[in-house]
Amino acid sequence: MVVILVVDDSATDRTRIAGLLSRMSDYEVITASGGAEAKEILSASRIDLVLTDLQMPEVDGLELVKDLRRNHSDIPVVLMTGTGSEEIAVQAMKAGAANYVNKTSGPKWLRENIERVLSAQGEIQSHRELLKSLRRDEYEFLLGNDRGLMASTARFLRQVVQSTGLCADSDLPRLGIAMEEALLNACLHGNLELDSVLREGDDDRFNDLARKRSASQPWKDRHVTVRASISPKQFKVEITDDGPGFDPSCLPDPTASENLLKPHGRGIMMMRLFLDDVQWNERGNRVTMIKNARPS
Numbered sequence: 632m633v634v635i636l637v638v639d640d641s642a643t644d645r646t647r648i649a650g651l652l653s654r655m656s657d658y659e660v661i662t663a664s665g666g667a668e669a670k671e672i673l674s675a676s677r678i679d680l681v682l683t684d685l686q687m688p689e690v691d692g693l694e695l696v697k698d699l700r701r702n703h704s705d706i707p708v709v710l711m712t713g714t715g716s717e718e719i720a721v722q723a724m725k726a727g728a729a730n731y732v733n734k735t736s737g738p739k740w741l742r743e744n745i746e747r748v749l750s751a752q753g754e755i756q757s758h759r760e761l762l763k764s765l766r767r768d769e770y771e772f773l774l775g776n777d778r779g780l781m782a783s784t785a786r787f788l789r790q791v792v793q794s795t796g797l798c799a800d801s802d803l804p805r806l807g808i809a810m811e812e813a814l815l816n817a818c819l820h821g822n823l824e825l826d827s828v829l830r831e832g833d834d835d836r837f838n839d840l841a842r843k844r845s846a847s848q849p850w851k852d853r854h855v856t857v858r859a860s861i862s863p864k865q866f867k868v869e870i871t872d873d874g875p876g877f878d879p880s881c882l883p884d885p886t887a888s889e890n891l892l893k894p895h896g897r898g899i900m901m902m903r904l905f906l907d908d909v910q911w912n913e914r915g916n917r918v919t920m921i922k923n924a925r926p927s
Contacts, residue, residue, distance in 0.1 A: 632657060632658070632659050633656075633657070633658050633659070633679045633680065633749060634658070634659045634660075634661065634676070634677060634678050634679050634680075635652055635658050635659070635660050635661070635678075635679065635680050635681075635682055635745070636661050636662070636663060636669060636672060636673070636676075636678045636680070636681045636682070636683075637649050637652070637660060637661070637662045637663070637682050637683075638662075638663045638664075638665065638666065638668075638669045638681065638682070638683035638684060638687070638692070638695065639662075639664070639683070639684040639687070639711065640664055640665050640684065640687040640688060641684070642664070644684065644711075644734065645662045645664070648682065648711070648741075649662050651738050651741060652682075652741075652745075654738075655738050655741070655742045656742065656746075661676065661678070665687050665688065665689055665690060666683075666687060666689065666690025666691060666692070666694055666695040666698075667689055667690050669681070669683070669690075669695055670690070670695070670698060673699070673702075673703055673706070678703075678706055679706070679749065679752075680706065680707050680708075680709065680745065680748060680749060680752075681695070681699065681706060681707070681708045681709070682708075682709045682711060682745070683695055683696075683708060683709075683710060683711065684711045684713075684734070685710055685711065685712060685713070685719050685720055685723060686713070686719070691719070692710060692711075692719070692723055693719050693722055693723045693726065695708070696708050696710075696723045696726045696727055696728050697726050697727070699727070700726060700727040704727075705752075705756075707729040707730075707748045707749075707751075707752050708723075708727065708728045708729055709728070709729060709730045709731065709732060709744060709745060709748055710723055710724070710728050710730070710731035710732070711731070711732060711733075711734045712731050712732070712733055712734065713733070713734045713735075729748045729751070729752075730744050730747065730748050731744075732744050762794055762795050762796075765795060765861075765862070765863065766862060766863070767860060767861070767862045768791070768860065768861050768862075769858070769859070769860045769861075770788070770791070770857070770858070770859045770860075771856070771857065771858050771859075772784055772855075772856070772857040773854050773855075773856055774814075774818075774854060774855040774856075774857065775854060775855075776818050776822050776823060776844075776845045776850070776851070776853065776854075776855070777818075777845075778815065778818065778819075778841075781811060781814035781815050781817075781818050781855070782811055782814075784810075784814060784857060785807050785808075785810040785811035785814055786807060788807075788810055788857075788859055788868060789803055789804075789806055789807035789810065791859070791861060791866075792806060792861065792866050792922070795861060795863070797861065797863070797865075797866055797922065797924050797925070798866075798922060798924070798925050799925055802905075802922075802925075805901075805904075805905040806905055806906075806922060808901055808905065809901050809902045809904075809905040809906055809920065810868060810920070812898030812899075812901050812902055813868075813870050813898070813902055813918055813920060814855060814857070814870060815898065816898050816899070816918075817855045817870050817871070817872035817874075817916075817918075818855055818872070819841060820874075820877070821853075821855075821872030821873070821874035821876075821877075821916055822850060822853035822854070822855065822872045822873055822874045823840075823841055823844045823845065823850050823853075823874075824844075824850070824874055824875070825837060825840060825841055825844070852873075853872065853873035853874065854872075854873055855870065855871070855872050855873075856870070856871040856872075857869070857870055857871075858871075863924060864923065864924050865921060865922070865923050865924060866921070866922040867919065867920070867921050867922075868919070868920050869917060869918070869919045869920075870917065870918050870919075870920075871916060871917040872916050872917075873916070874916055875916070876914035876915035876916035877915040877916075878915055879899060879911050879915060902918070902920060906920045906921060906922055907921050907922055907923045908920070908921040909921075
């Protein structure tokens with residue numbers, strides 16, 4: 632049975648909404664008079680969806696949404712809005728609320744919106760259960776020399792890893808940074824043959840040269856090839872550029888005090904810090920990075 636927590640400081644509205652929900656479907660309804668009481672219930676009970684008023688004393692709907700995002704991210708929130716709450720409703724939607732209904736909405740509209748959210752949440756949970764049975768998944772991308780594409784690809788691969796639960800959530804931002812650094816190295820230093828030293832004196836000059844080379848021969852026809860595979864035991868990504876390659880052993884030590892604030896080499900340092908294994912091919916135009924599953 633679906634359990635819905637209704638949060639509203641108005642006893643009249645709580646009773647009315649709880650009654651509507653109980654009559655319209657096979658829901659178990661729990662009520663709370665405010666955000667503070669709702670937090671206590673959420674800590675002690677299984678809740679499938681929270682339906683909350685926005686304007687309440689002490690802990691309001693926006694703060695409750697933020698708390699749920701931090702501590703109960705798997706529980707969707709539907710907002711009950713009223714006149715004068717438009718601005719806070721927008722903030723709450725940005726903070727993580729799944730949907731909203733007007734407090735004066737009829738039963739049919741209320742039911743439709745709640746069922747829409749519950750259906751979407753059910754699909755997410757089913758997807759997670761399916762991924763527990765994942766044996767192997769593979770991806771291949773052929774990317775142009777666009778820094779935005781590099782960032783988007785890194786985010787996509789990070790989300791793939793996140794969806795499988797291969798590593799702890801705290802490691803995901805670090806993994807994303809390492810992949811983006813590797814992709815940017817392939818694009819900027821591999822394909823476009825830009826020297827990081829340019830950034831030390833004039834970053835504008837570096838960016839201007841990157842734009843010009845992206846539109847000029849022989850650099851514009853080069854690509855970054857990304858091959859990634861994921862299994863319950865390991866995430867592996869191989870990034871290849873079409874440039875002349877380099878010798879990573881010739882890089883200055885980025886951890887040395889005189890180099891800590893310099894741009895060159897820092898990406899490689901983060902790749903080595905955040906991944907379990909980082910290897911280049913003999914030519915130096917392909918890097919293979921591995922992240923092993925965390926211990927059970």
